[in-house]
Amino acid sequence: MSDTQAQFSVLKQTADPKVVDAIEQLVAQGGDHELNRINVIDFSKRHDLDEERSISAFLHSARLGLFDLGWNVLCPGCGGVLGAHSTLKALKPDDYHCALCACGYKPNVDDQVEVSFTVNPRVRRIAAHDPDTLPVWEYYKQMYWSSGVDFTEESVATLANEVTLETRDLPRGETTTILLQLPQQFIIVFEPITHAALFIDVQGEPVGEPQELSIAYTNEPAPTKTVNLRPGPLNLTLKNQASTRALPSIFIAAEALHHLIGKRKPFLTAKRMLSNQTFRDVFKADNLNIDQRLQITSLTFLFTDLKGSTALYERVGDLAAFDLVRAHFHALLEIISSEKGAVVKTIGDAVMATFIRPEHAIVAGLRMRAAMDKLNEQRGTTDLIVKIGIHEGPCLAVMLNERQDYFGQTVNIAARVQSLSTAQEIHITGPVLDAPAVAELLEQRAIRPIQKQAALRGIADKMVVYEIP
Known part of the structure; x- marks a missing residue:
C-alpha cells in the first residue's frame, strides 16, 4: 500500500x-x-x-x-x-491593493x-x-482569479479573443514593443504577477503617426495611473525589470469584461471556517497570532447556561450531578456542530458558540431546549434547565488564552441576553429577529416572540429583546 x-x-x-x-x-x-x-x-x-x-x-x-x-x-x-x-x-493588517480596480x-x-x-x-x-x-490564460484562471469567479472554457475563450487586444509572456530582464491600433475605448494594460496596471483613456480625433508609451515592471508595487491618448496606432514598450516573468495583457474595459469577471459562485469564506468545529479542533495552532485583530461585520453568538447548577450538585451529589452536566454538554455540543456552528469555549456549565447565520442559531436553541426535555424525561428529573441567549452583530476575531476567541459589544450583549432567562426561554435580539430566514422559521413553527424592554448589565441603554416561549 x-x-x-x-x-x-x-x-x-x-x-x-x-x-x-x-x-x-x-x-x-x-x-x-x-x-x-x-x-x-x-x-x-x-x-x-x-x-x-x-x-x-x-x-x-x-x-x-x-x-x-x-x-x-x-x-x-x-x-x-x-x-x-x-x-x-x-x-x-494593512490594505491589499487591486491594481485592476485601482482600489x-x-x-x-x-x-x-x-x-x-x-x-x-x-x-x-x-x-x-x-x-x-x-500559459497566460491558465495563470489568470488558476492563480489570479479566485475559485469564486465562475470561469468556463467558453468564458476564457471570450476573454482571450474578444476582450483582449494583446498579451505577452515576458521573461525577466527582457523588453518588447507592441504595435497596437487603439480603439476609442477605455483600455487597461494589466500585469497579474507584479499586480500592476495602467489605464489608457482613448478619446478625440484619430491620429496617423504612432504614439509612444513605455511601461516598466518592477518588484515594487506602483499606483495605478491613467494616461490620455488618441485613437490610432501606438508603440507600447514593455520592460520587465522584476525578478519574475511578466504577463502583460491589454484589455478593453467594456461591458464584456465586467460581465465575465462578474459571474460568481459561492466559496468557502474565512468567517465560515472560523465558525467550523472541525477547523477549531484540528487547526488550533493555525488560527491567529496573539496580536491579530480580524474584523467580522456580522456573526451570530449563542450563549447557554445551566440554571441552578450549584444547587443541583448539593441536591443530587457530585457524581450524579457530574453525569447530568456531562450529558447536557454532549447534547449541546452535538447540536451546535450539526447546525453549522462551533463551540468557542465552555465556562463552568455555560457554552459560548458562533454561527454564520442567525437562523442556524435559532434552530440550535430550539433543539437544545427539546434535548434537555428529553434528557429530563429519560432520567426522571427536571434538573436540566438551559437558559439561552442569541445576538448578531460585528465583532473582532482575536487570540485569548491560546484560543481563537471573539471580542466586542456584540459578544457582551449576547452573554447578557442569556442571563435574562429564568427558565427554558430563549431570548433573542432585534437583529436576530429581523433576519428574513428567522422570521420565516418562527412563522412556520407558529412561534410568536414576546417583546420586552430589558436593562442589560454593563449596557448603558435599555434594549428591546424578544422571548421565544
Whole structure:
C-alpha cells in the first residue's frame, strides 16, 4: 500500500467515506486545474455531497498532508487574488491593493478571504505547483482569479479573443514593443504577477503617426495611473525589470469584461471556517497570532447556561450531578456542530458558540431546549434547565488564552441576553429577529416572540429583546 493510499485509509476513519471516495477519485483522475485551489462549496454541489461533511473531510485531509490549506485575500470588485497565504496568521493588517480596480481593501473575513485546498505535491504534482510554467490564460484562471469567479472554457475563450487586444509572456530582464491600433475605448494594460496596471483613456480625433508609451515592471508595487491618448496606432514598450516573468495583457474595459469577471459562485469564506468545529479542533495552532485583530461585520453568538447548577450538585451529589452536566454538554455540543456552528469555549456549565447565520442559531436553541426535555424525561428529573441567549452583530476575531476567541459589544450583549432567562426561554435580539430566514422559521413553527424592554448589565441603554416561549 502506498503512502497516499494509507493516508486515504486513515481519512476514512475520521471523515465521511462518501466524501473521501470523491476526493480520492479527484486526486486520481482530475485534471491539474481541478486540484488547484479547490472550491469546497462548488465541489460538494457538483458531487451532491453535504457541505459541512465536505469541509470537514478536506480539513482532515489537510491535516494528513494530502492537501495544502490556502487563505486568499480577494478583491471584491474583480475577484482577483490580492494575497495568497498558507496560514491565516499571514494576513496583513494593512490594505491589499487591486491594481485592476485601482482600489485598496482591508482583509474582510466575511467575504473577502477565501479558503481553498490544493493537492500536496508529494501526493500529485500539478502545473500550478510551478506557476511560472502556466500559459497566460491558465495563470489568470488558476492563480489570479479566485475559485469564486465562475470561469468556463467558453468564458476564457471570450476573454482571450474578444476582450483582449494583446498579451505577452515576458521573461525577466527582457523588453518588447507592441504595435497596437487603439480603439476609442477605455483600455487597461494589466500585469497579474507584479499586480500592476495602467489605464489608457482613448478619446478625440484619430491620429496617423504612432504614439509612444513605455511601461516598466518592477518588484515594487506602483499606483495605478491613467494616461490620455488618441485613437490610432501606438508603440507600447514593455520592460520587465522584476525578478519574475511578466504577463502583460491589454484589455478593453467594456461591458464584456465586467460581465465575465462578474459571474460568481459561492466559496468557502474565512468567517465560515472560523465558525467550523472541525477547523477549531484540528487547526488550533493555525488560527491567529496573539496580536491579530480580524474584523467580522456580522456573526451570530449563542450563549447557554445551566440554571441552578450549584444547587443541583448539593441536591443530587457530585457524581450524579457530574453525569447530568456531562450529558447536557454532549447534547449541546452535538447540536451546535450539526447546525453549522462551533463551540468557542465552555465556562463552568455555560457554552459560548458562533454561527454564520442567525437562523442556524435559532434552530440550535430550539433543539437544545427539546434535548434537555428529553434528557429530563429519560432520567426522571427536571434538573436540566438551559437558559439561552442569541445576538448578531460585528465583532473582532482575536487570540485569548491560546484560543481563537471573539471580542466586542456584540459578544457582551449576547452573554447578557442569556442571563435574562429564568427558565427554558430563549431570548433573542432585534437583529436576530429581523433576519428574513428567522422570521420565516418562527412563522412556520407558529412561534410568536414576546417583546420586552430589558436593562442589560454593563449596557448603558435599555434594549428591546424578544422571548421565544
